[in-house]
Amino acid sequence: MARVSTVEFWEGLYAGGGDGWELGGPAPPLVDFVTTTPPPQGRVAVPGCGRGHDARFLAAQGYDVTAIDFSTAALTAARALARRDKVSVTFEQRDLFTLPQSHARAFDGVWEYTCYCAIDPRRRREYVDVLRVIVRPGGWLLGCFFPLRAQTAGPPFKVSMSEIRRMLAPAFRIERAFPPLRSVRGRQGREWMVLARRT
Numbered sequence: 161m162a163r164v165s166t167v168e169f170w171e172g173l174y175a176g177g178g179d180g181w182e183l184g185g186p187a188p189p190l191v192d193f194v195t196t197t198p199p200p201q202g203r204v205a206v207p208g209c210g211r212g213h214d215a216r217f218l219a220a221q222g223y224d225v226t227a228i229d230f231s232t233a234a235l236t237a238a239r240a241l242a243r244r245d246k247v248s249v250t251f252e253q254r255d256l257f258t259l260p261q262s263h264a265r266a267f268d269g270v271w272e273y274t275c276y277c278a279i280d281p282r283r284r285r286e287y288v289d290v291l292r293v294i295v296r297p298g299g300w301l302l303g304c305f306f307p308l309r310a311q312t313a314g315p316p317f318k319v320s321m322s323e324i325r326r327m328l329a330p331a332f333r334i335e336r337a338f339p340p341l342r343s344v345r346g347r348q349g350r351e352w353m354v355l356a357r358r359t
């Protein structure tokens with residue numbers, strides 16, 4: 161198994177200050193989208209949630225959020241932050257690739273951010289299949305895909321619009337796709353926002 165697929169790899173990054181993805185708050189493209197054109201309320205999965213900033217934001221907006229990560233360091237912090245903010249999020253510490261076993265059609269929607277680019281690129285099709293299984297037909301996938309251009313060998317592993325279109329079809333039909341207006345420094349021009357419908 162590739163090292164990036166192991167929990168030890170990610171615990172090592174958290175322990176050694178290698179968490180360069182940490183924003184300290186919800187991702188601006190998510191905030192902008194949900195505050196202007198919110199997807200329907202319901203049960204939402206946040207795979208690879210890290211410290212849970214996006215999960216807490218979605219919960220504060222009224223969504224019933226389940227956030228998944230296999231790192232103890234990430235989820236310990238995420239739980240403490242949710243307590244601090246008095247928001248209710250269900251955290252599940254597990255390998256997200258096991259979700260289909262227990263969560264088939266369990267969600268009305270999913271928020272994808274920096275999980276797709278974090279996993280072994282050879283597992284992307286498997287990852288999209290996890291999303292297909294856990295989101296009910298007619299449900300939504302909101303994703304902000306990053307990085308459109310790579311600066312390192314990865315993770316994050318680079319993404320492309322054509323590859324994402326190919327990966328999502330036919331399980332998800334893209335309804336909107338656009339570059340977000342607001343990205344954090346270093347991610348401007350390298351992100352692609354997608355709203356897709358589970359077919």
Ligand SMILES: C[S@@+](CC[C@H](N)C(=O)[O-])C[C@H]1O[C@@H](n2cnc3c(N)ncnc32)[C@H](O)[C@@H]1O
Pocket residue numbers: 164165170181182183207208209210211212228229230231234254255256257273274275278279
């Ligand atoms: C690049 S970080 C992004 C975290 C968060 N989405 C953010 O934007 O702050 C990727 C996260 O995915 C988690 N992760 C990677 N592979 C996973 C897997 N197979 N199952 C569960 N979590 C995983 C890592 O532990 C890490 O917290």
